[in-house]
Structures are given as structure tokens and as C-alpha cells.
Amino acid sequence: MPARIIDGRALAKAMRGGFVTRIEALGAEGVTPGLAVLLIGDDPASAVYVGRKVKACAAVGIASFTERLPASISNAELLGRIVELNADPAIHGILVQLPLPAHIDMARVLETISADKDVDGFHLYNVGGLVTGTTVFSPCTPYGVVKLLEYENIPIEGQNVVVVGASNIVGKPMALMLMARDATVSICHAKTRDLAQYTILADILVVAAGVPRLIVPQMIKHGAVVIDVGINRLPDGSITGDVDFEGVSQKASAITPVPGGVGPMTVTMLLDNTIRSAERAHALHRH
Ligand code: NAD
Numbered sequence: 001m002p003a004r005i006i007d008g009r010a011l012a013k014a015m016r017g018g019f020v021t022r023i024e025a026l027g028a029e030g031v032t033p034g035l036a037v038l039l040i041g042d043d044p045a046s047a048v049y050v051g052r053k054v055k056a057c058a059a060v061g062i063a064s065f066t067e068r069l070p071a072s073i074s075n076a077e078l079l080g081r082i083v084e085l086n087a088d089p090a091i092h093g094i095l096v097q098l099p100l101p102a103h104i105d106m107a108r109v110l111e112t113i114s115a116d117k118d119v120d121g122f123h124l125y126n127v128g129g130l131v132t133g134t135t136v137f138s139p140c141t142p143y144g145v146v147k148l149l150e151y152e153n154i155p156i157e158g159q160n161v162v163v164v165g166a167s168n169i170v171g172k173p174m175a176l177m178l179m180a181r182d183a184t185v186s187i188c189h190a191k192t193r194d195l196a197q198y199t200i201l202a203d204i205l206v207v208a209a210g211v212p213r214l215i216v217p218q219m220i221k222h223g224a225v226v227i228d229v230g231i232n233r234l235p236d237g238s239i240t241g242d243v244d245f246e247g248v249s250q251k252a253s254a255i256t257p258v259p260g261g262v263g264p265m266t267v268t269m270l271l272d273n274t275i276r277s278a279e280r281a282h283a284l285h286r287h
Contacts, residue, residue: 144265
């Protein structure tokens with residue numbers, strides 16, 4: 001029996017409906033969630049991603065403030081601007097669109113953003129909190145995957161989870177978040193010998209490698225849940241994930257499509273983090 005398709009667009013839509021209610025409640029108290037988006041240089045893909053985030057903010061009632069800064073900006077100028085935004089009470093989230101120009105010290109930038117406004121979840125405090133269970137803001141893509149699994153009532157506790165990809169923004173936090181939910185987690189990456197030896201054991205397989213058709217049917221267990229985080233543009237312009245969807249969906253019990261699976265959840269979780277930041281700031285202000 002072919003796999004159930006996990007509909008990320010439907011969950012994203014349902015969640016965004018709930019955001020409107022939360023934003024109205026904040027509005028009644030005189031608070032509008034505010035997101036500052038810093039776009040440095042003129043990378044066209046970054047401009048597209050920022051455009052999507054800005055549009056999604058507007059649709060639910062988050063005020064977004066995009067600042068386009070030149071690629072030539074100095075480290076000191078950029079850090080100075082972040083410090084100002086940290087102190088601005090109208091701003092509840094600060095997002096610096098990655099990648100940054102080579103001369104910018106990304107680690108310093110991410111650490112300079114106040115952990116209380118770090119809606120991307122990249123500050124060391126929030127990264128460390130994934131280990132200890134005290135994180136304030138979880139990174140948006142793996143957070144979206146967890147929400148998709150919960151929405152689909154897919155148990156995590158005690159399951160064998162294999163995460164393919166070990167980046168700081170997807171694979172590693174994904175593994176930590178699933179470990180925190182008592183899964184048994186293996187992490188694979190480009191240097192893993194015999195990837196299939198691991199993937200075949202997975203009850204839940206999360207793939208975030210950026211390699212089209214990396215996962216083929218013979219690499220998965222019958223009935224596995226397959227979450228495809230990959231976004232790859234093929235020479236014909238179409239978008240595909242990391243999983244051979246046609247083949248794997250004949251063997252899996254549930255699978256995310258690309259597009260329409262994890263992608264819509266990433267921006268949704270950014271909105272969630274921004275609203276939650278505004279709610280936290282308001283609650284602190286009241287007490
Ligand atoms: P990255 O390039 O930083 O990391 C890729 C990881 O995959 C690395 O750990 C690498 O070792 C591993 N890898 C590469 N080739 C492999 C192979 N042949 N076998 C096993 N592991 C391999 O990428 P990233 O930023 O983590 O993104 C991964 C993919 O997810 C990309 O396609 C990206 O576009 C996509 N992505 C999607 C979303 C979303 O919202 N859906 C968000 C972020 C990233």
C-alpha cells in the first residue's frame with residue numbers, strides 16, 4: 001500500500017490560523033510582534049527567502065522590518081546594528097539571513113543576537129539548550145519536522161531514528177530534538193560508510209543532505225516514516241528532495257513530499273518563535 005502523504009501545507013495553514021488569534025490577543029494588550037530581518041549583500045536566493053518570510057509575517061499580522069545592508073558592511077557596523085535591535089522593545093525577533101559574506105564573522109554575529117530574540121535558534125545559548133532541554137527557541141526546520149510528526153500522531157519515543165545530514169541548522173539540532181523525545185538516534189553524514197546499513201534500521205528516517213535521490217527504496221525498511229528535508233533544484237528548474245519519492249512511497253508508511261512537506265513548516269515555525277518571543281517579553285513586562 002502506498003505511503004500516506006504528510007501534508008506540510010495543510011499543517012502550516014492550520015497553525016497560521018492559530019497565530020492570528022494569538023496576535024489579536026497581544027494586540028488587545030497593545031503589543032504587535034516585530035521581526036527584524038537583516039539581508040546582507042545581494043545573493044538572489046537569500047532575497048527570495050527573505051521575501052517569503054516577510055510575506056508570511058504580513059499574512060498573520062507580524063510587523064517585519066527588512067534592512068538591506070551592503071556586502072561591504074564591516075563586522076563592527078553589523079554587530080552595532082544588532083546591539084541596537086537587541087535594545088529595541090518593538091523588535092521581538094532578529095533574523096540575520098545566511099549565508100553571510102566571507103569577511104563577516106558569523107559566529108560573532110549569531111552570538112551577538114540576544115538569546116531572547118534569537119528566533120532562528122542559532123545562538124549558542126539556544127543550541128546548548130537543545131542538549132540540556134532548556135532551549136528558548138528551537139531552530140525552525142527541525143522544529144517544523146517535530147510538529148509534523150506530532151500532527152501525524154507518529155510516535156517518537158523508543159523509535160529508531162536515523163538522521164542523514166549533520167549540519168548545524170538541520171541535522172544536528174534534529175538529532176538532539178528527537179533524542180530529547182526519547183528516540184534512539186543515529187546521525188549519518190557524507191563520511192558515513194555504507195549509509196544503507198543505517199537507513200534500513202530506521203522507523204523514522206529524516207534526510208537533510210542536499211543530494212537528489214540519495215535515498216532509494218532498497219535503503220528503507222517496510223513501513224518506515226520518511227521525512228525529506230532536502231530542497232534541490234534540477235537542471236530543468238524543477239525542485240526535488242533527497243528521496244526517490246516515487247519508489248520510496250511504495251514502501252514507506254508515511255512520507256513528506258517536496259515541495260509541500262517540510263518547507264512550509266520552516267517559515268511557520270519562524271512565525272511561531274516570533275510570536276512566542278513577543279508573548280514572553282510581554283509577560284516579563286507585566287510582572
Ligand atoms: P549542508 O550542506 O550544510 O549539510 C549537508 C549535510 O549532509 C552534511 O552533514 C553532509 O555531510 C551530509 N551529506 C552530504 N552528502 C551526503 C551523502 N552523500 N550521504 C550522507 N550524507 C551526506 O546542508 P543543510 O543546510 O543541512 O541542508 C540540507 C538540505 O536541506 C539542503 O537540500 C537544503 O536546501 C535543505 N534545507 C531545507 C529546508 C527546508 O525548509 N525544507 C531548510 C534548510 C535546509
